Amino acid sequence: MCLACDTKLSAESLDEFGGRYLDILNHGALAVMISIGYRTGLFAAMRKAGPATSHELAETAGLHERYVREWLGAMTCGGIATCDETSSVFSLLPAASASLTGSDGAENLAYLAQYVAMMGSVEDKIIDCFHRGGGIPYSDFPRFHEVMAQDSAQTVVGALFEHILPLVPGLALSLHNGIDVLDIGCGRGKALLAMAKQFPNSRFTGWDLSAEATRDAANEAHALGLTNVRFEVRDLSDFDKTAPSADFNLITAFDAIHDQARPDHVLAGIRRALRPDGVFLMQDIGASSNVAENRDHLIGTLLYSLSCTHCMTVSLSQGGLGVGAMWGEQMTREFLTNAGFSSVARHTLPHDIQNYYYLVKP
Ligand SMILES: C[S@@+](CC[C@H](N)C(=O)[O-])C[C@H]1O[C@@H](n2cnc3c(N)ncnc32)[C@H](O)[C@@H]1O
The missing domain is CATH 3.40.50.150 (Vaccinia Virus protein VP39)
Structure with missing residues (x-):
């Protein structure tokens, strides 16, 4: 029962909002990780390295591999990168690479995610x-x-x-x-x-x-x-x-x-x-x-x-x-x-x- 409007909520509408809410949590988290990727140079490193393991990317970007690996997990689940099942080689999706690194003459929009991180701070x-x-x-x-x-x-x-x-x-x-x-x-x-x-x-x-x-x-x-x-x-x-x-x-x-x-x-x-x-x-x-x-x-x-x-x-x-x-x-x-x-x-x-x-x- 919805106490505010005094109507019975259907299971479908609860499920629908539940799904939306999971999207909200995932996307909020992803925005913070995009901000981190922009500021650490990881997107630029992925573009430069092409398909690469977390170790190779960490070396290219001059960062600690353990953090890079966890960040790549978020990028993969967030649909920004792909991960090869057998070799654990990561690649940016072409459209994500264009939008978040400015490749192919596109605007680099990754900086915008910093505003989301700023709000949390x-x-x-x-x-x-x-x-x-x-x-x-x-x-x-x-x-x-x-x-x-x-x-x-x-x-x-x-x-x-x-x-x-x-x-x-x-x-x-x-x-x-x-x-x-x-x-x-x-x-x-x-x-x-x-x-x-x-x-x-x-x-x-x-x-x-x-x-x-x-x-x-x-x-x-x-x-x-x-x-x-x-x-x-x-x-x-x-x-x-x-x-x-x-x-x-x-x-x-x-x-x-x-x-x-x-x-x-x-x-x-x-x-x-x-x-x-x-x-x-x-x-x-x-x-x-x-x-x-x-x-x-x-x-x-x-x-x-x-x-x-x-x-x-x-x-x-x-x-x-x-x-x-x-x-x-x-x-x-x-x-x-x-x-x-x-x-x-x-x-x-x-x-x-x-x-x-x-x-x-x-
Ligand atoms: C959203 S920023 C825009 C900055 C700039 N026009 C740009 O596009 O990069 C708003 C600016 O207003 C300035 N500002 C805020 N309050 C002000 C005030 N009382 N007197 C003068 N400038 C102020 C801030 O310091 C800030 O630089």
Whole structure:
């Protein structure tokens, strides 16, 4: 009997959920092992070695065989690798090899599994927040900026010149001629660095809360010999008051507004910092603000979970609004309107199943 709905559960529905639940446990575990395979270089070693025993793979990757053998067990049961019954030789499935090592010109998507592992690493602290409220700060996610930079390099930089910047008519020409660009919540600055390299006549500024991320970005700019880009530590929580007036032709925010302590203040500041004919290009999570409308979202479960254990909590830890990654289009538009923007066009791009691209004008 289901106590919540007072109906008798059939044996089939219990069996069906039982099967699903086993899938959930297997897939959750597999994601953590994929993260380990990516970080230890085991996927790259499997691709390099071809069919190989655990001993051969351990040697190729420079790792302890006993751990490699157990990891291969998970990959085999998880349908990522095959194991020859007599020789105990392991091979990556061709499609898995393409997706998890970037072979055959495919994108290497293995880095994404690190987000699942990251959630587990803060479980105790998040449970504490469920009891006492508040949030946990960026300093509790020691590898966050590293993983985010890997993410940005693939999802933003990889599509920047071909798909993202062309959303703004005439922008490539303006950038070529020379304009002022600001990136909000720039992290390690992968997108700005790529633009600064491509458009030497334009001037680029990146602001972010993180001293570590902006330092790494500045070091990379220096290593690349770029003199038209600067990165600064800025807490943008009061950007509505501290924003310069009409300094920038283009302001970008890649996957950054929903994480802010005060997205409302940040958007009001962006409105002020834009020149009258300027454009704000904002990439943010594609979703509805209404949870029921997200039921069939391809990665809704993952995004709500990441929001709970990262995006929402880092904002709450700053005393912020904690709008969360899944704040959705309706709330985004409301915030943009309240910030004083009058024109908002929302685009999707085929390479990106996760985000909307908002073209916003004063
Ligand atoms: C999801 S990351 C995106 C980073 C970068 N745009 C990228 O695509 O790699 C969000 C960024 O917002 C920054 N951030 C969060 N709160 C902030 C605040 N109060 N002021 C300035 N930046 C903040 C974080 O440090 C982080 O780098």
